[in-house]
Amino acid sequence: MTAPRLEAFRLHPHAPELVPSTADRTWMDAFNDRHAYRCLPLTIANAHCWEILAPGGFEISWNGRAAAEDLTVRPMDDWPATLPFEDFARSNFARGIVTLHTGYLFRTPPGWNLLATGPFNEPRLGIWPLSGIMESDWLPYPFTMNWQMLAPGTVRFHKDEAFCAVMPLPKSYLPDWEVAIHDLADDPVLGAEQQTFQASRVQFLARMQSGDQEAIKQAWQRHYFVGRHPDGTKVDEHVNKLRLAEPVDARGTRPLYARSATASPLAAEVLAAEAQAALARAEAQARTEAQVRAEAQGRAGVETAAVTQAARPPGPWRSDSILNDLEQRQTTANAAGRERLRDGRLAATAAPFELTPEVDTEALDFVVVPEFLDAAECRLLADVARSMSDQLHVDDIAESYWRGRIVFFADVLARHPDAAALMRRAQQRITERLQQFYALEAPVYADTVQLVQWREGMYMPPHADRANPDGTRHDMPHRDFGSIVYLNDDYAGGELYFTRLDMVLKPKAGMLVAFTGGWHHEHAVLRVNAGLRLTMPAFYTFDRGRLDTTFYS
Numbered sequence: 001m002t003a004p005r006l007e008a009f010r011l012h013p014h015a016p017e018l019v020p021s022t023a024d025r026t027w028m029d030a031f032n033d034r035h036a037y038r039c040l041p042l043t044i045a046n047a048h049c050w051e052i053l054a055p056g057g058f059e060i061s062w063n064g065r066a067a068a069e070d071l072t073v074r075p076m077d078d079w080p081a082t083l084p085f086e087d088f089a090r091s092n093f094a095r096g097i098v099t100l101h102t103g104y105l106f107r108t109p110p111g112w113n114l115l116a117t118g119p120f121n122e123p124r125l126g127i128w129p130l131s132g133i134m135e136s137d138w139l140p141y142p143f144t145m146n147w148q149m150l151a152p153g154t155v156r157f158h159k160d161e162a163f164c165a166v167m168p169l170p171k172s173y174l175p176d177w178e179v180a181i182h183d184l185a186d187d188p189v190l191g192a193e194q195q196t197f198q199a200s201r202v203q204f205l206a207r208m209q210s211g212d213q214e215a216i217k218q219a220w221q222r223h224y225f226v227g228r229h230p231d232g233t234k235v236d237e238h239v240n241k242l243r244l245a246e247p248v249d250a251r252g253t254r255p256l257y258a259r260s261a262t263a264s265p266l267a268a269e270v271l272a273a274e275a276q277a278a279l280a281r282a283e284a285q286a287r288t289e290a291q292v293r294a295e296a297q298g299r300a301g302v303e304t305a306a307v308t309q310a311a312r313p314p315g316p317w318r319s320d321s322i323l324n325d326l327e328q329r330q331t332t333a334n335a336a337g338r339e340r341l342r343d344g345r346l347a348a349t350a351a352p353f354e355l356t357p358e359v360d361t362e363a364l365d366f367v368v369v370p371e372f373l374d375a376a377e378c379r380l381l382a383d384v385a386r387s388m389s390d391q392l393h394v395d396d397i398a399e400s401y402w403r404g405r406i407v408f409f410a411d412v413l414a415r416h417p418d419a420a421a422l423m424r425r426a427q428q429r430i431t432e433r434l435q436q437f438y439a440l441e442a443p444v445y446a447d448t449v450q451l452v453q454w455r456e457g458m459y460m461p462p463h464a465d466r467a468n469p470d471g472t473r474h475d476m477p478h479r480d481f482g483s484i485v486y487l488n489d490d491y492a493g494g495e496l497y498f499t500r501l502d503m504v505l506k507p508k509a510g511m512l513v514a515f516t517g518g519w520h521h522e523h524a525v526l527r528v529n530a531g532l533r534l535t536m537p538a539f540y541t542f543d544r545g546r547l548d549t550t551f552y553s
Contacts, residue, residue, distance in 0.1 A: 004108075004109050004112070004168070005109070005256045005257075006050070006106065006107075006108055006114075006166070006168055007106065007107040007108075007250075007255050007256060007257060008104040008105075008106055008247065009104060009105040009106070009107065009255075010103065010104060010251075011103055011104060011105060011142060012083075012087075012103065013082075014055070014080065014082045014083040014103075015102075015103030015104055016052050016053055016054065016055045016102070016103050017052070017053045017055070017160075018050055018051070018052055018053075018104065018247050019050065019051055019053060019246070019247070020047070020050055020051070020243070020244035020245065020246060020247075021046060021047050021048065021049045021050065021051045021119060021120070021162070021165060021244065022046065022047055023037070023043040023044075023046045023047045023242070024046070025046060025121060025122055027122075027123075028042070042121055043242075044242050045120045045121055046119075046120055046121050046122075047242040047243065047244065048120060048167060048242065049115075049117075049119070049120065049165035049166060049167045049244075050165070050166050050167070050244060050247070051119055051162035051164065051165050051166075052102050052103070052104070052145075052162065052163060052164040052165075052166070053159075053160045053161065053162055053163070054157045054158065054159055054160060054161050054162075054163050055079070055080050055083055055088070055159070056075060056076065056078045056079035056080050056083075056159050057075070057076030057077070057078050057079065057156065057157065057158045057159050058073060058074065058075050058076055058079065058085070058088075058089060058156070058157055059073070059074055059076060059154055059155065059156045059157075060072075060073050060089075060098050060127065060147070060149065060154065060155045060156075060157075061073075061074075061153070061154045062096045062149040062152055062153065063152055064096070064151070064152035066094055066095050067094055068091045068092070068093070068094040069091075070094070070096070071091040071094075071096055071097070071098060071149065072091075073085075073089040073090065073091065073098055076156070076158075076159075078159050087101065088100065088101050088103075089101070092144075093146065095148070096148055096149035096150075097130070097146055097147070097148045097149075098146065098147050098148075098149070099144045099145075099146050100144060100145045100146070100147070100163050100164065101142070101144055101145075102116075102142065102143070102144065102145055102164055104142065105139075105140075105141065105142040106134075106136045106139075106142075106143075106166065107136060107137070107139075107255065107257050108136040108137050108168050108257075109137060109168075109256075109257060110137050110257070111137060111170065111171045112136070112137055112168045112169065112170060112171055113133050113134060113135055113136060113137070113168070113169045113170070113171045114133070114134050114136035114166055114167070114168055114169070115131065115132075115133050115166065115167045115168075115169050116131065116132050116133075116134065116143060116145055116164055116165070116166050117129050117131035117132075117164075117165055118131075118147070118162075118163075118164070118165060119162040119165045120165065122162070124155060125155070126149060126150050126151055126153050126155050127147050127148065127149050127150060127155045128147065128148050128150055129145070129146075129147050130146040130147065130148055132146075133169065135171065136168075137171065137257070145163060145164035147163075250345065250347075251342075253340065253341070253342045253345050253346065253347035255347060256347070258347065316440065316441050316442035316542060317438060317439050317440045317441055317442075318439040318440075318441055320439055321438055321439035321440070322365055322437075322438060322439070323438050323439075323516070326365060326516060326518070326520040327519075327520060328516070328518030328519050328520050329519055330469070330519050330522075331500065331519075333499070333500040333501075333502070334462075334499050334500050334519055334522050336499075336502075337462065337497075337498075337499025337500055337501075337502055337522070338462045338469075338499055338522075340499075340502075341461070341462060341497070341499075341524060343459070343527070344458075344459025344460075344461075344524075344525075344526055344527030345526065345527055346495075346497055346504065346526055362437075365520070365521075366498075366513065366514065366515035366516070366521060367433055367434065367437050367483075367512065367513065367514035367515065368505070368511070368512070368513055369433065369511065369512040370508060370510070370511050371510045371511070372426075372429075372485060372510055372511060372512035373426065373485060373487075373510040373512075374510060375509070375510065377422055377426075377510070378487045378488065378509050378510050380418070380419055380422060381419055381422065381423070381451060381487050381534075381536060382487040382488050382534045384407070384412060384415075384416050384419045384451065385407055385451040385452075385453060385487065385534045386532075386534070388407045388411060388412070388415060388416075388451075405452055405453045405454070405455075406450050406451070406452055406453075407450060407451040407452075408450055409423060409449045409450065409548065409550060409551050410550045412451065413550070423449055423536065424551070426485060426536070427446045427449055427538055427551070430446075430483050430485075430512065430514060430538065430540075431443070431444050431445075431446065431540060433512070433514065434481055434483075434514055434540060437514075438481075438516075442542055443542075443544075444480065444481060444540040444541065444542055445540065445541055445542075445543075445544055445546070445547035445548075445552070446538050446539070446540055446547065446548055446551055446552075447476075447478070447479065447538075447539045447540065447541045447546050447547055447548055448537075448538060448539050448548055449536070449537075449538045449548060449551050450536070450537055450538070451487075451534070451535070451536055452534070452535050452536075452537055453532060453533070453534060454494055454525065454528050454532070454533035454534075454535070455528065455532060455533075456528050456529070456530055456531065456532070457527065457528065458525075458527070458528050458533075459524070459525050459526055459527040459528065460524055460525035461524055462497075462499045462522050462523065462524040463522065463523070463524070464517060464518055464519050464521070464522045465479045465481075465482045465517035465539060466478070466479040466480070466517040466518065467517075467518065467519060476539070478541045478542075478543045478546045479517040479539045479540070479541060480516070480517050480540060480541050480542055481514060481515065481516055481517055481539070481540040481541075482514065482515060482516075482517055482521075482537070482538070482539050482540070483512060483513065483514035483515075483537065483538050483539075483540070484496070484507075484512070484513050484514075484535050484536070484537050485510075485511070485512050485535065485536040485537075486507040486508060486509055486510065486511045486513075486534075486535055487509065487510075487534040487535060487536060488509050488532075488533070488534050489507055489508050489509045490531055491528060491529075491530060491531025491532060491533050492528070492529040492530040492531060493526055493527050493528045493529035493530070494507065494525060494526060494527075494528040494529075494533040495507065495525075495526045496513060496523055496524075496525060496526075497523060497524045497525075497526055498515075498521060498522065498523050499522045499523065499524065500519065500520060500521075500522055501521075504526075507533075517539070
């Protein structure tokens with residue numbers, strides 16, 4: 001399930017820094033032994049927001065009168081020259097109120113608002129933050145942060161001090177709550193717990209006042225801090241430390257809450273123009289790259305020949321096969337899907353495809369089989385992929401991207417015949433599934449079978465298995481189908497993304513996914529965020545002369 005996300009759109013290149021708040025406060029540091037940090041509600045509240053930091057120092061002066069011109073705001077010497085000060089601070093509302101521009105337009109998930117206020121538990125002498133709650137799940141324009149002077153004088157904000165704190169809140173949740181007032185006697189158990197705590201507290205304070213060294217050394221009882229009842233019973237799901245996620249740089253990718261073409265006439269118009277522009281860019285790039293390659297190879301007919309490879313004629317399958325309905329040439333949907341990807345990260349316009357018992361896999365246009373391999377079979381192949389690191393080929397693989405990551409079937413056969421036999425049985429079952437699903441009349445043959453490692457940070461750009469995106473001749477035009485069997489799922493990221501379908505498939509250990517080699521099933525591997533992703537990929541062809549001779553020996 002996709003984690004909720006707060007999306008912050010920069011309104012200009014010099015927007016102030018956005019960071020998670022921390023539990024630290026200067027006034028709390030000033031206490032002996034940092035005594036104030038023993039108050040857990042304070043420290044949790046301190047870390048409950050993301051803060052926007054002042055890009056430079058500035059000072060606010062007010063003479064106490066009501067007119068807008070009675071308040072002045074000035075930059076200090078360290079204000080950055082790249083950000084015009086008048087675009088950051090001004091007096092809009094009079095009566096000693098200063099307006100500060102955050103530099104962001106925020107977007108929250110549907111059903112969530114955004115609270116904007118000053119940093120929690122960080123008082124400032126002479127000025128007070130004015131809080132606001134915005135319907136940020138649809139708001140197409142930014143808000144400002146306002147502070148009100150409390151008395152005539154001058155107040156300063158220094159560079160990197162927080163001037164605004166933001167926190168998502170459920171939308172309209174308070175009207176659903178009821179408030180009930182009871183006497184403590186109405187709940188005898190709660191009353192007994194409170195009395196036990198009170199007695200324990202009085203006793204502990206008396207021990208400290210009498211000079212009890214153990215009590216003095218202990219200093220405080222820590223019941224709430226560690227999450228326990230006065231009788232010592234532990235509390236489940238107690239939180240005594242909060243650390244929010246650092247904002248990630250997602251520039252150049254589609255936002256998670258981007259409006260769809262059905263949201264409004266304006267949205268439909270914008271997205272249609274964007275898709276058309278993406279296709280135009282792809283076509284222009286294809287023409288340029290094809291022309292350069294044709295000139296380099298000294299022949300003029302490369303582009304036309306290559307386009308023929310991408311759009312293959314009808315093949316050896318029945319008239320009722322779904323293959324007759326799949327357009328294998330590039331379309332605007334392919335171009336739009338590629339535009340959503342930047343450095344292996346996807347702008348999440350698609351909801352991850354989750355296999356549930358209610359999903360009719362036969363209604364899809366590609367093969368999905370959960371639990372194609374059982375847990376023991378996955379462990380066997382995964383262990384082989386990990387243990388044969390000394391057999392991962394380097395010198396005999398031309399493309400550096402694949403070096404040191406692939407275990408070839410021939411090496412598995414030589415070292416682990418039991419695993420090789422399992423790979424053979426699995427591929428036979430996959431070819432049978434392809435025959436059945438796509439109503440094939442001719443046999444298909446495995447042309448390559450491997451075990452592959454995908455380490456943290458790795459990804460693969462969008463591609464079709466038998467055609468180049470620029471229309472030039474592909475090295476493997478005979479690859480009619482491809483498949484992936486996932487051997488583990490104890491890693492983060494690494495999802496399979498179909499660009500034209502705008503569909504994300506979350507891998508599960510043992511799952512089989514198989515699809516056509518043309519543009520209809522153009523796909524990408526998203527970035528592996530953590531862990532090691534292990535797979536058994538293979539390709540299939542109608543051309544018997546292209547089969548993997550080692551595999552069929």
